[in-house]
Amino acid sequence: MEILQPKTAQESLTILTDIVLPGETNPLNSLFGGELLARMDRACSIAARRHSRSIVVTASVNHVAFEKSVPVGSVISVEAKVSRAFSTSMEVFVDVWIEERTSGKRTIASEGIYTFVAVDENGKPKVIPQIIPETDLEKERYEAALRRKQLSLVLSKRMLPAEATELKKLFE
Ligand SMILES: CC(C)(COP(=O)(O)OP(=O)(O)OC[C@H]1O[C@@H](n2cnc3c(N)ncnc32)[C@H](O)[C@@H]1OP(=O)(O)O)[C@@H](O)C(=O)NCCC(=O)NCCS
Numbered sequence: 001m002e003i004l005q006p007k008t009a010q011e012s013l014t015i016l017t018d019i020v021l022p023g024e025t026n027p028l029n030s031l032f033g034g035e036l037l038a039r040m041d042r043a044c045s046i047a048a049r050r051h052s053r054s055i056v057v058t059a060s061v062n063h064v065a066f067e068k069s070v071p072v073g074s075v076i077s078v079e080a081k082v083s084r085a086f087s088t089s090m091e092v093f094v095d096v097w098i099e100e101r102t103s104g105k106r107t108i109a110s111e112g113i114y115t116f117v118a119v120d121e122n123g124k125p126k127v128i129p130q131i132i133p134e135t136d137l138e139k140e141r142y143e144a145a146l147r148r149k150q151l152s153l154v155l156s157k158r159m160l161p162a163e164a165t166e167l168k169k170l171f172e
Helices: 033-052 136-155 165-169
Strands: 014-019 055-066 075-085 089-099 106-119
Touching: 014 033, 033 055, 033 075, 033 089, 033 106, 055 136, 075 106, 075 136, 089 136, 106 136, 136 165
Parallel strands: none
Antiparallel strands: 014 075, 055 106, 075 089, 089 106
């Protein structure tokens, strides 16, 4: 069997920078949530593809928080990075930043955590390289990823709560 070399989280970093146009807004002239979700999913899928060098599919949207509305005309950066790879699946974190026009100061608008699975041409899951976390934030996200995977598997009825050992540790 082919031995896959581990890769750093940074190698998967994907940044999509774009402007918010009037046709993409809600009645409050802020970015429509579904439009932002599409951009987040796109950035995460590219990060997952860069890490696995495979076809990838979204298995789960584990968490999304819209913390700040994004006014029309804003420039936003959607930044995605693989936080941990398991066997065939990987967790991807995405942060959405608004860039202030005059100062260039960045504030966080939204965050999300997605799960992608690498698949072959027939849609069958395939093994991917492991992740080497380097920064403190990457290490923190890496460490907690198994807990989040178990939570997602329990919610999707793919794992019994009793089997979610890492998750249970939180409450012990
Ligand atoms: C995601 C998919 C490939 C999983 O296929 P499967 O035959 O059930 O495969 P498995 O049970 O072996 O799961 C594959 C991996 O996904 C993980 N996984 C599956 N569902 C998951 C979920 N809801 N949350 C977290 N991880 C999940 C499994 O734990 C496994 O991870 P591992 O190999 O790293 O341990 C399949 O369900 C699928 O194709 N879904 C549709 C995807 C899609 O159309 N997405 C939207 C458009 S891209």
